[in-house]
Amino acid sequence: MERYLEEMGVPADVGVWTPQHFARYPVILACLGLSPRAVERHLNSFRSFWRFLLRFDCVTSDPARRIQSPKIARRLPDYLSAAEMKALLRAAQYARGNVAARDRAFIPFLVYTGCRVSGVLSARWDQVDFGGGSVRIIGKGNKGNKERVIPLHPSLSEALCHYLQERVPLRGPHVFVNRVGKPMDKDTVRRILRRYTARAGIRRNVTVHMIRHGFGSLLARSNPLHGVQDVLGHSEIGTTSIYLHVEELTGSVPAP
Numbered sequence: 001m002e003r004y005l006e007e008m009g010v011p012a013d014v015g016v017w018t019p020q021h022f023a024r025y026p027v028i029l030a031c032l033g034l035s036p037r038a039v040e041r042h043l044n045s046f047r048s049f050w051r052f053l054l055r056f057d058c059v060t061s062d063p064a065r066r067i068q069s070p071k072i073a074r075r076l077p078d079y080l081s082a083a084e085m086k087a088l089l090r091a092a093q094y095a096r097g098n099v100a101a102r103d104r105a106f107i108p109f110l111v112y113t114g115c116r117v118s119g120v121l122s123a124r125w126d127q128v129d130f131g132g133g134s135v136r137i138i139g140k141g142n143k144g145n146k147e148r149v150i151p152l153h154p155s156l157s158e159a160l161c162h163y164l165q166e167r168v169p170l171r172g173p174h175v176f177v178n179r180v181g182k183p184m185d186k187d188t189v190r191r192i193l194r195r196y197t198a199r200a201g202i203r204r205n206v207t208v209h210m211i212r213h214g215f216g217s218l219l220a221r222s223n224p225l226h227g228v229q230d231v232l233g234h235s236e237i238g239t240t241s242i243y244l245h246v247e248e249l250t251g252s253v254p255a256p
Contacts, residue, residue: 001046004028015059019066022046026070036070043067079213080206085111087200088211089155094199099179105156105163106176107196110208112153113137114215114232117208121184123175128152128160150231 004010010021025046029039043064050064080088092107109120119137127136133152152160160175174183189208197206204210216232 014053017059017063018061019063022063022067025067030070039070043069077213078210079217080202080210081214082218084200084202085211085214087202088196088206091196091199095196101159101163101166102176103192103196105159106192108153108156108159109176110211111215112156113150114212114219115139115150115208116212117186117189120176120189120208121186124173125164125170125175126173128175130157130161133157148231 004025005012008021008024010017026039026043029042030036034042046067047064050059050062053059054062088107089111092104095101095103106120109115109123113119113135115123115137116139119139122138123135127138129135129152134149135152135156137148137150139146139148163175171177171181172183176184178184178188193206193208197204212232219231
């Protein structure tokens with residue numbers, strides 16, 4: 001800022017500054033090699049500074065109010081393609097060991113509900129309605145306790161039924177537990193995903209959110225945007241609209 005003021009001949013008295021004095025400020029920042037997001041951060045700091053001065057009556061006008069922000073291209077999310085999700089589902093079908101039934105239900109739960117990690121960790125058996133063909137997903141943490149109802153995919157229903165039969169009598173309300181019967185944690189989720197993505201031949205560090213994004217991109221190909229918003233539990237339609245851009249880049253791929 002000091003360099004800009006000097007080179008542009010802006011008076012030292014802040015009381016006489018006008019929007020015209022800073023019309024080229026974003027351009028100069030961009031010429032210095034700053035990305036649009038970095039430029040926007042600089043402008044936000046500048047605006048905050050002037051709000052502070054106005055609040056304490058240090059100035060009577062705000063020269064920052066008309067500064068145009070740069071257009072920031074929205075970053076497309078990392079996601080699993082339909083082919084990768086199919087491969088992940090196939091890998092889970094061949095699970096072996098004393099937690100095989102759990103893993104054969106866990107992977108489809110992620111793929112067919114598009115839930116966040118908080119949703120899968122908090123899932124309880126009383127949220128699964130086998131008769132009604134639905135599952136309630138409750139998100140926790142910084143997203144708030146939001147509830148949404150997802151249709152229970154036949155493959156997921158079958159896997160959950162098989163898993164439930166192996167777990168009777170139940171030792172707790174949580175659907176997914178570790179080897180000693182306690183609720184799973186995020187580390188266990190990461191280990192399971194590493195195991196089955198490797199078996200599926202996926203050479204990426206897959207996260208629950210990547211599966212969620214893949215689920216969302218598939219939904220957006222054949223459903224109204226507001227319907228996708230409801231299923232994913234987004235507060236803003238703008239968040240959901242990113243999946244339309246994913247579809248434009250990827251084209252049509254059959255759902256898993």
